[in-house]
Amino acid sequence: KAFEVKGQYRISLREWQPFAIEVASADDKAAIEKTLALIGSRHKVKRKFVKIEGLKALKPEEVSDHAVKYLLEAKK
Secondary structure (H helix, E strand, C coil): CEEEEEEEEECCCCCEEEEEEEEECCCHHHHHHHHHHHHHHHHCCCHHHEEEEEEEEECHHHCCCHHHHHHHHHCC
16 A cells, blocks of 8 residues: 655754655555654654654555555555
């Protein structure tokens, strides 16, 4: 399944950076876990400084990220 995860992460003491990321995972909990891992590795942010505000399941035709599209096609 594909999910769009929206939220924000801390970039300084008073500033938060919003994000929206598409991930391919089995369920909601796995999508959140994958998002936390990606934000942490890309931006060196600890999990406690990442706020998840929304999670939405996407249909295959709504996916715009090429890597996620590839993973969805490979699972068929």
